[in-house]
C-alpha cells in the first residue's frame with residue numbers, strides 16, 4: 468500500500484511532466500472507486516491548467532486554475548501514470564483505468580486502480596482542509612512540528628503499541644506499516660511496546676529515525692511489493708533496503724538473529740528480537 472514516500476516520489480516526477488499543462492479532456496472508465504466519480508467531473512476539469520502539485524499525508528493534491536483541486540489517493544493498488552505522446556490510445560482499459568486526462572502536449576495521465584480502494588475527488592479549494600479525508604490529520608513527519616517533544620507528549624500515558632501510534636494518521640500523517648516497521652528497527656524499539664512505556668531516549672531515537680527512513684525511501688522512489696509503480700511505470704527501489712519488513716525468518720543484517728513477525732493492531736509487524744528492545 469502506498470505510503471508517504473511513494474506519493475511524494477510520484478509528486479516529484481509529475482511536477483516535471485504535468486505542472487503547467489492544460490487538461491484538454493477527460494475519459495472516464497469504471498466510475499466505482501472508494502468514492503464514485505461524479506457526473507460533473509469532466510466538465511469541471513476539462514480546460515483547466517494544472518498549476519501546482521502538493522501532498523498531504525498519503526494524498527496527492529492536484530491544484531487546478533479556477534475553483535477546484537483534485538484530491539487523489541492511491542488506495543491499495545492505485546497508480547497515476549504519465550504516458551508520453553504517441554503511447555497507444557487503445558491501451559485504455561475501461562475496467563481498471565478509471566480516469567484518463569489528455570494534456571495539451573499530447574501526453575496523458577491515467578489513474579488506474581484494480582482494487583478500487585483509491586479515489587479521485589474534486590474539491591473546492593477553500594474546502595480542502597475541511598474534507599473528511601484531510602480534516603484531523605496530524606502533522607507531516609518531515610515538518611518541524613513533528614519532533615521528539617511532540618511524540619513524547621502524544622505517547623504519554625498511552626497503552627497502545629508504539630507502532631500503532633506511528634501509524635495513527637491523527638498523530639502523524641503518512642506513515643504506514645512498512646515504514647513504521649523500518650523506523651522502529653532503526654530506533655531499536657520493539658513494535659509491541661506500549662507507547663507510554665517507551666523512554667525519552669527511545670522516543671528521541673524514533674523521532675530521529677523518521678526523517679532518515681522516509682527520506683531514504685523517497686530517494687529510492689518508494690517500495691514496490693505488488694502493484695505500486697511511479698508515474699513512469701517504474702517500480703520503487705527501496706525494497707532492497709528494507710531491514711525487517713517482509714523478512715520473517717531471515718537473518719538480521721546487524722546481528723544475524725532471525726527476524727520475527729508478530730501481529731500488532733491486526734497488521735504484520737517485523738522486528739529483530741535482539742536489536743529491538
Ligand SMILES: [Zn+2]
Pocket residue numbers: 719720721722723724739740741742743
Ligand atoms: Zn538484529
